[in-house]
Amino acid sequence: MVISVLVGISKPEPAIYTLALERLGVNATEALFVDDLMDNVLAARQVGMAAVLIDRDRQVAGDGLTVRDLAEVADLVLGEQVQEAARL
Numbered sequence: 001m002v003i004s005v006l007v008g009i010s011k012p013e014p015a016i017y018t019l020a021l022e023r024l025g026v027n028a029t030e031a032l033f034v035d036d037l038m039d040n041v042l043a044a045r046q047v048g049m050a051a052v053l054i055d056r057d058r059q060v061a062g063d064g065l066t067v068r069d070l071a072e073v074a075d076l077v078l079g080e081q082v083q084e085a086a087r088l
Contacts, residue, residue: 011035012043021049034073041065052076 002020004010009019021028028048035041036054044051052073053066060066067073 011040014043014047017044017047017049
């Protein structure tokens with residue numbers, strides 16, 4: 001866990017994403033970042049993470065990684081797991 005006030009870094013500064021990845025022990029390509037602010041999503045993408053924007057009111061033109069709610073995020077994740085299992 002990264003608490004911005006304790007580490008002195010906040011979103012959308014790239015360093016906070018890098019610190020979170022380090023603490024989780026994963027590479028950026030192994031992580032999925034979800035947020036409801038486009039600036040934070042873009043910053044996560046800049047450090048190499050897959051990032052999804054939650055746009056509950058569908059006000060942002062989608063780029064394929066925009067969802068309406070967390071249920072759609074679960075569908076994305078589970079869909080990738082199902083595809084991966086099918087390749088095995």
